Amino acid sequence: MKRRQFISTGIKAGIVAGMVPVVSAGHQQQKPFDLVAVKGGEPGAMFDMAIRSLGGLSAFVMKGQTVLVKPNIGWDAPPERAANTNAGLVKKIVALCVQQGAKKVIVFDKTCNDWNKCYKNSGIQQAVTSAGGIMLPGNSEQNYKPVTIPGAVKLKGVKVHEAYISADVIINVPVLKHHSGTTLTIGMKNLMGVVWDRWFWHEHDLHRCIAEFVLYRKPTLNVVDAHRVIMRNGPRGVSVEDVTEMNSLIVSRDIVAADAAATKLFGKEPDEIGHIKIAHNLKLGSMLLDKLNIDRIKMG
Amino acid sequence: MPMNFTRVLKPLRITISLFFILVITFAFIDFRELLPASGKQHIMFFQFIPSFLKFLHAPVFIASGFIVVLILSLLVGRLYCSLLCPLGTMQDIVIWIMKKLRIQKIFRFRKPYNVVRYGILIVAIVLFIMHNIVLFILLDPYSIYGRISSNLLFPVVLHLNNWLSAMLQDAGIYSVYPVSVARPVFFSLLVTSAMAVVVIWMAMFHGRLFCNTICPVGSLLSRFSLASLFQIRIEEKKCTRCLKCVTVCKANCIDVINETVDFSRCIGCFNCMDECAYDAINYRNVIRLRQISKQKEEGRRNFMIAFTALFAGAPFATKAIAGQYKKHKSGTAYDGMVLNDKPHAVSPPGSVSHEHFNVHCTGCHLCVSVCPTHVLQPSTYEYGWQGILQPRLDNTVNYCSYDCTLCSEVCPAGAIQKLTVEQKHITQIGIARFEKKNCVVYTDETSCGACSEHCPTKAVNMVPYKNDLMIPEVTPEICIGCGACEYACPVDPPFKAIYIRANTVHQLAQKPEIEKMEPSGSKSDFPF
Numbered sequence: 001m002k003r004r005q006f007i008s009t010g011i012k013a014g015i016v017a018g019m020v021p022v023v024s025a026g027h028q029q030q031k032p033f034d035l036v037a038v039k040g041g042e043p044g045a046m047f048d049m050a051i052r053s054l055g056g057l058s059a060f061v062m063k064g065q066t067v068l069v070k071p072n073i074g075w076d077a078p079p080e081r082a083a084n085t086n087a088g089l090v091k092k093i094v095a096l097c098v099q100q101g102a103k104k105v106i107v108f109d110k111t112c113n114d115w116n117k118c119y120k121n122s123g124i125q126q127a128v129t130s131a132g133g134i135m136l137p138g139n140s141e142q143n144y145k146p147v148t149i150p151g152a153v154k155l156k157g158v159k160v161h162e163a164y165i166s167a168d169v170i171i172n173v174p175v176l177k178h179h180s181g182t183t184l185t186i187g188m189k190n191l192m193g194v195v196w197d198r199w200f201w202h203e204h205d206l207h208r209c210i211a212e213f214v215l216y217r218k219p220t221l222n223v224v225d226a227h228r229v230i231m232r233n234g235p236r237g238v239s240v241e242d243v244t245e246m247n248s249l250i251v252s253r254d255i256v257a258a259d260a261a262a263t264k265l266f267g268k269e270p271d272e273i274g275h276i277k278i279a280h281n282l283k284l285g286s287m288l289l290d291k292l293n294i295d296r297i298k299m300g
Numbered sequence: 301m302p303m304n305f306t307r308v309l310k311p312l313r314i315t316i317s318l319f320f321i322l323v324i325t326f327a328f329i330d331f332r333e334l335l336p337a338s339g340k341q342h343i344m345f346f347q348f349i350p351s352f353l354k355f356l357h358a359p360v361f362i363a364s365g366f367i368v369v370l371i372l373s374l375l376v377g378r379l380y381c382s383l384l385c386p387l388g389t390m391q392d393i394v395i396w397i398m399k400k401l402r403i404q405k406i407f408r409f410r411k412p413y414n415v416v417r418y419g420i421l422i423v424a425i426v427l428f429i430m431h432n433i434v435l436f437i438l439l440d441p442y443s444i445y446g447r448i449s450s451n452l453l454f455p456v457v458l459h460l461n462n463w464l465s466a467m468l469q470d471a472g473i474y475s476v477y478p479v480s481v482a483r484p485v486f487f488s489l490l491v492t493s494a495m496a497v498v499v500i501w502m503a504m505f506h507g508r509l510f511c512n513t514i515c516p517v518g519s520l521l522s523r524f525s526l527a528s529l530f531q532i533r534i535e536e537k538k539c540t541r542c543l544k545c546v547t548v549c550k551a552n553c554i555d556v557i558n559e560t561v562d563f564s565r566c567i568g569c570f571n572c573m574d575e576c577a578y579d580a581i582n583y584r585n586v587i588r589l590r591q592i593s594k595q596k597e598e599g600r601r602n603f604m605i606a607f608t609a610l611f612a613g614a615p616f617a618t619k620a621i622a623g624q625y626k627k628h629k630s631g632t633a634y635d636g637m638v639l640n641d642k643p644h645a646v647s648p649p650g651s652v653s654h655e656h657f658n659v660h661c662t663g664c665h666l667c668v669s670v671c672p673t674h675v676l677q678p679s680t681y682e683y684g685w686q687g688i689l690q691p692r693l694d695n696t697v698n699y700c701s702y703d704c705t706l707c708s709e710v711c712p713a714g715a716i717q718k719l720t721v722e723q724k725h726i727t728q729i730g731i732a733r734f735e736k737k738n739c740v741v742y743t744d745e746t747s748c749g750a751c752s753e754h755c756p757t758k759a760v761n762m763v764p765y766k767n768d769l770m771i772p773e774v775t776p777e778i779c780i781g782c783g784a785c786e787y788a789c790p791v792d793p794p795f796k797a798i799y800i801r802a803n804t805v806h807q808l809a810q811k812p813e814i815e816k817m818e819p820s821g822s823k824s825d826f827p828f
Contacts, residue, residue, distance in 0.1 A: 112754060114673060117701070137478060179749070180752035181749025203744075207747055236755070238756070238758050241814045241817050294826075
């Protein structure tokens with residue numbers, strides 16, 4: 001049974017993988033995009049555009065796979081404060097994964113505020129369950145397993161949520177925000193929400209730890225929500241006055257490139273952000289946007 | 301009174317008492333917040349000492365439960381002890397189990413320990429007048445029961461939940477989620493366990509001896525009982541001296557030889573009336589009986605003294621218990637780092653001041669149970685000895701949620717006053733102090749900012765330091781002392797780089813200034 005399942009999955013994967021270049025080739029003949037940036041639509045619709053440009057979600061998620069969607073749900077704040085990832089965007093991604101035939105679509109975050117309140121008041125719990133995903137609590141140490149990080153200097157070992165360890169596909173869905181500790185929080189910083197002990201990171205060169213954690217496992221896809229953006233008083237924000245509308249979305253397989261592009265959107269340079277520079281130097285991705293093949297889409 | 305009426309009293313008593321102990325217990329272990337917080341406060345309406353202390357501060361209807369109990373006592377005796385007091389019902393359950401196990405089956409008449417019981421009551425009242433409620437904290441039966449629920453039962457319930465949750469998660473069911481369990485506070489656990497052992501042991505072998513010897517509420521109500529209009533009496537003509545009533549009397553207060561009932565110790569369980577086949581023991585209107593005994597005269601006099609003392613003391617009770625707080629040896633350098641200097645405990649938002657809180661909180665730990673982050677922890681000596689077991693904010697455990705007002709909604713004693721979310725946002729329970737020499741930005745010259753990140757008002761803000769580094773800076777006026785910064789600070793206690801110094805009198809914080817966001821020139825192009 002298991003072997004048969006394996007073979008059938010393999011065949012389907014093969015077909016899907018084979019189809020992608022065909023579709024793209026018919027569309028426009030050029031090498032695949034490294035990064036897609038979209039502007040001017042609703043988050044869900046912008047994701048639709050972006051993922052189409054990357055060959056559809058089928059290029060990332062296959063039938064029967066377990067998918068982890070990791071938004072930022074760190075704070076007990078209503079959606080308009082933009083302290084958490086846009087719920088509509090998360091809903092769209094979860095729904096597409098379910099539609100794609102994913103066995104399980106898991107969503108969780110190790111929140112900073114009381115997790116129940118964060119899940120509820122961000123609107124993400126409702127969005128995920130209505131789209132057919134599973135909200136896992138991230139507050140229990142028993143779910144975090146120790147892993148070692150090859151090549152790390154500071155963050156040699158860390159306890160990681162088992163969902164991050166075992167998922168077949170990881171879709172990282174951060175929200176772009178100002179951050180008092182790291183200037184900005186985007187994709188790499190969002191992954192702090194899958195480990196148990198964050199104090200250690202703060203104590204042992206925060207920027208380096210953030211970059212080195214990517215050495216453990218890179219997300220399959222990074223989707224940066226820059227629909228509404230906290231420009232100051234981040235990452236929690238004090239009021240809606242800290243938020244500005246950018247109506248943008250950035251999608252890339254390359255977490256460093258996604259963070260670099262989002263940094264530019266915010267109005268800063270990628271090499272101003274410690275962990276982006278370190279990750280670039282560790283060759284975890286590229287922050288040199290000029291050298292990347294970028295699809296820029298403007299909607300409406 | 302007709303025979304069938306007396307037969308109904310015992311089952312009625314059992315039903316009411318079970319109802320109260322169940323809802324009270326549930327209020328303490330309701331970690332999924334199924335009951336509304338204000339409902340939890342109303343469930344405790346009749347709890348004598350919390351209600352009395354609350355009434356002293358705000359004489360309003362919702363604080364009048366103790367008056368109902370007093371009136372009840374003046375009509376039919378200490379029904380509080382059998383119907384409303386959860387510790388009383390807990391003892392009844394122990395007694396019932398002992399009977400079922402055939403270990404302790406019958407009771408007999410015993411003499412009261414008047415010196416002990418009124419001694420404790422008088423000391424408690426004298427201390428109370430001196431603005432010290434430590435004996436209420438230790439001996440109030442509701443608060444003892446609350447601590448048993450909160451310190452002993454609650455962790456067991458939480459661990460059971462987590463065990464169940466782990467099993468169900470393996471089966472792919474996620475509706476039972478794991479919850480965090482706070483590490484126990486040794487002193488509180490010790491006192492609670494010791495008290496539980498004493499109460500249960502007494503109930504196992506001596507019936508309601510605790511209620512009639514140690515409990516200050518029992519002793520106070522006993523004086524009211526003696527003045528009660530209806531009292532349980534033996535009718536000589538009907539009594540056959542079969543002693544059946546004596547064998548079921550948990551209070552050991554029926555003396556058939558002398559045909560008297562020590563009504564001061566009767567806790568109103570109605571077992572005797574239920575047991576008597578001849579209707580020889582029943583409520584009587586004592587005025588009509590015109591049997592005003594010498595004992596009763598004395599009783600009334602004593603009660604008047606106690607009553608006067610109680611209310612004479614009331615106005616003074618709100619005065620300060622200033623000083624006497626444990627002080628750390630501050631400023632001791634260790635590895636170039638500075639020891640945190642916390643001279644006072646941080647009291648919960650809504651507790652007004654230590655002065656108010658220390659004379660109102662009986663340490664029932666209902667707030668400790670409902671606190672979603674577990675930042676509220678029983679104190680040991682942090683408030684001084686007169687405030688033992690009263691809850692304080694322990695920011696090494698967690699911090700106070702910005703939008704949460706649960707503790708203020710449940711407090712049955714008025715020790716924590718009700719706050720709206722808006723009031724909570726500007727209630728300053730302490731102020732963050734930044735200790736630069738402990739900060740990783742200073743010691744390691746690496747980025748951190750965990751404190752500022754968690755700060756809900758941005759009273760802790762990051763300002764330029766050196767080499768592009770940012771370092772925390774505190775704006776005290778807008779700090780509310782929630783302790784999020786202290787909790788998030790990665791440096792180990794007692795060397796936290798930022799920590800809360802308590803306001804012994806809570807202050808009003810300023811609201812954070814909210815500047816309009818200047819509209820960013822809508823860039824239609826991508827900056828890359």
